[in-house]
Amino acid sequence: MQDSTRSKPAWKRRLLGLALSTGLGFTGMAGAAEVNTTGLAVTDDTVQVGILHSVTGTMAISETGSVEAEKLAIEQINAMGGVLGRQIEIIQEDGASDWPTFAEKARKLLVQDHVAAVFGCWTSASRKAVLPVFENQNGMLYYPTFYEGLEQSKNVIYTGQEATQQIIAGLDWIAQEKDAKTFYLVGSDYIWPRTSNKIARKHIEDVLGGTVVGEEYYPLGNTNFGSLINKIRLKKPDVVYSSIVGGSNVAWWKQLKAAGITADRQTIMTISVTEDEVLGIGGENMEGFYSAMKYFQSLDNENNVAFVNAFKERWGDDSVIGDVTQAAYLGPWLWKAAVEKAGSFDIDAVAAASADIELTTAPEGYVKVHENHHLWSKLRVGQWQADGQAKVVYESELIEPNPFPEGYQ
């Protein structure tokens, strides 16, 4: 199989050889032939990459922003002359919110199309489904979502935060700021909220000396939180710590507001609400509550201003940019930097070159790839305003990614 699949680039190489001999294919790159022999879809002018997100199904809501950011980054890179002198071509596949489809499409991208890198996946379940494919077929995945950690792979660069980066600094801040001792943990019922709350609970109990007065999970898509709100009223926690996601989010915040639980009466910190979600929830329903993220659209630095303007110009003035969208935007840039450092598109070379890649042009500020393929990043706490934007009230130092935190498992 491996042999037969490599015949296609060989055929393309012959064609290119012809082009070269007529002088048309000359790109001015030294060692072009060497770069092209990686078995990937690389010619002297172009390199193909994959984008693998859900365009249909329930996850399309969340993944649209990531697709837009990745396309924007790739267009910008192409406008700057591409990667190693090659223009990037995109092959986009739809994961259809269905994990086996993700695995199937990932296989297609790697085995049939030989893409040099894939930018994609959003939920943990989709990443878990494609991970064996990327490891067996030796592909490169740039994964944008903040996630639960407990994973590390040569074939994946995690451009979002792993759980400890997002949780610990945020809890430290809120415990100090609000003098909080009691916490109520709520989440949607799946792996990310459960793992996150596990880390949060350990940190609250062992480090902060606080207590967790409740921990609860509701099925994905649940829209009735009356009982939960009553329990919160009864327990009167200092902080409600929420990781409710998706459509449930809107119902949860609306019902809190309707029940008279506003920011001046109850401190709530969430790790699952970005600008994207606020658009659906409505800024007036989120006013005063806190989100712990590494990026907010309102960040005031040169990189971000340029990024936000470019994004709005490309995808419309109504666009909002959330944490994951920004992380997705980093993917193509990090890949470009790694390829240029390695001087090759070869997967092993790129994977090896990825560690210690720095990006000073990132909208979130400065990021650096750790040996464990996660990013060093800052944590920021944003307080939501009625206009749907967050005011950054806290910014941490750069935090080292630690996907397998000792003592938190």
Added chain:
Amino acid sequence: MDKWIAAFGGRQRLMQLLALAVLLLVILPLTLDVFRLNLLGKYLTYAFVAVGLVLCWGYGGILSLGQGVFFGMGGYCMAMFLKLEASSPENTAIQSTPGIPDFMDWNQVTELPMMWVPFHSLSLTVVLILTVPALFAFLIGAAMFKRRVGGVYFAIITQAIASIATILIIGQQGYTGGINGITDLRTLLGWDIRPDSAKYLLYFLCCILLIVCLLIGQFVLSSRYGKLLIAMRDQEDRVRFSGYDVANIKIFVFALAGVFSAIGGAMFALQVGFMSPSFVGTVVSIEMVIFCAVGGRLSLIGAVYGALLVNLAKTMLSESFPQLWIVFMGALFIGVVLLFPQGLAGIYEDYVRPRFANLFSRKSVTKDNGDKSVAQEAQS
């Protein structure tokens, strides 16, 4: 010899089965690369469910919207066995409790739950794949068919069961892997299931099992049971008055359909390398029904073609027009039901076969027409 041929559905059916076998075992493996073949193998696992649905819905008149539960039982049983093998103490040495699946370790489960213990043994796993769904179907069937629940009620209740099963699996993630499912399955008794050679072998195994299931199905339909099934679907009361226990017949086909689905699920886990709750829920369960309806609800072999074609269309359409795919699927549901209630098999019987039959022999035509009119009567 003739007796045996008759017992398995007659010469005509067996020839069709042979044609399918040649297509699956010879033609397709020779023409497709391993990537497409593996996809095909995945689709074939759905065909197991569709074949089961032909028996219980097409012939038995029981529409189950919860076949995903049985598919999931088979899939999870197989996945649990494979996961245990992949989680040997050496492979999982970095965990705080080595020797248990990684997701358990993340969920602070410190010893293997009782539910998992039987899955250390392959033979026990195979036994469970076959018996658990049969038993579960028996329990549901005994409770409902004895009380003469049927039709829409049965459909809604099985759908609710599928919905409950999904919530349970997702909620108990320390024991089931939660929404991510059981992933990263590697070896079967030390034999790596991931390389291409293994994919070929598993594909052939899947085909052969499917053909065996088809033979069993044809055997059942040609037996006295099959006649009763058809009679019962059309005039349940008359069969009951004739002294037959209608409920028992229904329980039997429902259980058989459940076991077929479970075999499909087990082959799915082997070929795809993971199992997740999205194969248990209501959506996938109803999609399985459409595979069966497209193929022709009265044709076992048609169900296989239905599963293959619908999934092929899905893969192709979603590669080029992701938005269109869902509309197409919806239109398929409506179109098949409104215009072609007999599905592909009906089209074949009405348009294709008469011409073929004229070419080869005149004898079989008359025989077929007899067959067909029974089927049509049964439908109306």
Added chain:
Amino acid sequence: MGGYTSQELTAIFVMQGFSGLSLFCVFLLMALGLAIIFGQMGVINMAHGEFLTLGAYITWMVSELATQTWPWMQDFYFPLAVVLAFAGTFILGYLVEMLLIRRLYSRPLDTLLATWGLGLILQQIYRSTFGPREVSVTMPDWLMGSWAPTDIIDIPLNGLLVMGITAMMTLLVVILLYRSRWGIKVRATTQNRAMANAAGINTQRVDRFTFALGCGIAGVAGAAFTTIASTGPTTGSLYIVDTFLVVVFGGAASLLGTVVSAFGIAQSQSILEFFLSGSMAKVITLLTVVGILMFRPQGLFASKVRR
């Protein structure tokens, strides 16, 4: 529950009861339309949730129009939205019955599949038209916030509104069924279709109106739904399994059964949620309902209908 004053406990008890009532209203509003269709025609409309979504989107469009074009309307758009939501879904229901359902009356199981397909298509249409992101209506100011009869009791106003709408719709259906000529025809058709036909009732027309009315009620449910949750292409499918169970559990052709079963399921789920985690509460409620149905398949209130 040590450490709480009796006053606090009473307050929680009241609010908990109210939260159960809100869920009951959601279930009942969704189930009403489904129940009259199922009761009369034995048809389960799998696309029911998508009719609800349509109602919700119509409400959203009216609210957008109100906030952007006619700001003076902002406080009063809601009643108009309810009427339009009803009208829109009623018309769609009417068309669907004419083009699809009518052809399948003799095959109830096939209706199930066809309406599921219809649901898929509608979902995709919503997605292409309104985008995959969830939208949220701007609520009039008078609907936000809560009513506080005492210091610690907070009753959400939007919950009260949903309750009002539910009561109104239930009343409407009762009056239509038991106090109108159409109601007589419906009940006659339900009890014995052939006899009703023989007596000169145009059962086909009765069916069409019933189906359209059921869809119209779903549209109103969608309008009410926007006040407590957001609207996306798949909003309607969230509650659909629960709603089917409510209808089946209540017993076909029994309006009282539907009300009682919606109340029972909603309250037990709400109470269990208070003592257990949300997921487990749901599993236990559904399992209990399925369990009871296995032993009493005709549902709580079976009307004596000849089949």
